Amino acid sequence: YEAKFGNHGTHAFTPILNQALSARRELEGEMASALEHGGFELHYQPQCDREGRVAGFEALLRFTHPTLGVVPPSRLIPIAEESQMIIPLGTWVLREACRQNRQWQLEGHPPVRVAVNISSMQFAREDFADRVAEVLEETGLSPVFLELELTESVVVKDFAESTQQLQRLKRLGVSIAIDDFGTGYSSLNYLNRLPIDRLKIDRSFIQVLHEPNSTLPILEAIISMAKNMELGVVGEGVETEEQRSMLCLKGCDLLQGYLFSRPVQANRAAALLQAETLYASAEQEDERIVT
Ligand code: C2E
Ligand code: MG
Ligand code: MG
Ligand code: MG
Numbered sequence: 001y002e003a004k005f006g007n008h009g010t011h012a013f014t015p016i017l018n019q020a021l022s023a024r025r026e027l028e029g030e031m032a033s034a035l036e037h038g039g040f041e042l043h044y045q046p047q048c049d050r051e052g053r054v055a056g057f058e059a060l061l062r063f064t065h066p067t068l069g070v071v072p073p074s075r076l077i078p079i080a081e082e083s084q085m086i087i088p089l090g091t092w093v094l095r096e097a098c099r100q101n102r103q104w105q106l107e108g109h110p111p112v113r114v115a116v117n118i119s120s121m122q123f124a125r126e127d128f129a130d131r132v133a134e135v136l137e138e139t140g141l142s143p144v145f146l147e148l149e150l151t152e153s154v155v156v157k158d159f160a161e162s163t164q165q166l167q168r169l170k171r172l173g174v175s176i177a178i179d180d181f182g183t184g185y186s187s188l189n190y191l192n193r194l195p196i197d198r199l200k201i202d203r204s205f206i207q208v209l210h211e212p213n214s215t216l217p218i219l220e221a222i223i224s225m226a227k228n229m230e231l232g233v234v235g236e237g238v239e240t241e242e243q244r245s246m247l248c249l250k251g252c253d254l255l256q257g258y259l260f261s262r263p264v265q266a267n268r269a270a271a272l273l274q275a276e277t278l279y280a281s282a283e284q285e286d287e288r289i290v291t
Contacts, residue, residue: 052279
């Protein structure tokens with residue numbers, strides 16, 4: 001019976017599994033060749049201060065497959081991690097973000113920070129800080145204009161190791177942000193003892209601020225804790241004016257989300273650096289005052 005069942009299972013499911021597997025392998029192949037031939041791209045999403053001025057950008061990986069079209073990072077990153085490609089790809093992202101940021105500065109734009117997402121596999125490498133130092137050296141970007149984004153789970157996994165790694169990075173002069181804050185299981189006590197600079201409040205807490213089961217108490221707690229620890233706070237995924245004004249009222253320093261701008265190509269990002277404010281309603285208010 002078992003043999004029969006197993007056989008049936010094999011017949012029914014193998015083609016589907018094989019299809020998924022071969023699609024994945026094909027994408028992995030395309031990614032490897034893109035890494036070699038310059039097929040990846042970075043888009044940049046502004047982080048605005050409370051007046052709507054661009055204070056920095058988050059660099060986000062983009063890949064357009066010849067036939068599949070745009071492949072989201074949520075699909076790219078796991079494949080890159082499984083195949084170890086994340087190490088060279090991650091270094092490429094870091095170098096490209098630093099190069100571009102330095103380029104904007106050389107073009108005379110006001111200097112801002114660029115934030116780069118770092119995979120747990122990159123952070124776990126003993127030579128990671130050396131890679132970062134090399135990239136800064138190569139690109140000529142001052143470390144004060146580079147921020148590394150790590151998730152909670154990555155930094156609290158091995159506390160002693162992480163502390164050492166973060167200290168190496170801090171010695172270089174770069175800043176550290178905790179991404180998707182509130183979604184992991186980090187002990188707040190651990191967090192207090194790590195050399196970090198900023199918390200990025202996860203989008204899930206901001207999305208439902210004005211819904212019946214509001215996350216407002218959690219938001220208030222995160223912001224006041226961050227202030228007590230002398231950490232900066234970024235609100236992620238700000239889509240509405242209501243969310244923006246609530247975050248500002250509660251003391252959030254920086255805001256990131258579609259309300260201000262989607263992630264855009266480097267040349268569009270440069271144009272945003274020249275804007276007085278990305279806060280559309282602030283501009284409208286100004287116009288109302290003028291007329
Ligand atoms: P993340 O680091 O939390 O990045 C924020 C994500 O939220 C981005 O998705 C961004 O496009 C999206 N987002 C920004 N504002 C809004 C908004 O107002 N509403 C909504 N619904 N979404 C918004 P994206 O670009 O698809 O990236 C997804 C995740 O993939 C990132 O989450 C990050 O964890 C990872 N990722 C992206 N680029 C890289 C990279 O270069 N290296 C690594 N290791 N991971 C990356
Ligand atoms: Mg991020
Ligand atoms: Mg995030
Ligand atoms: Mg995320």
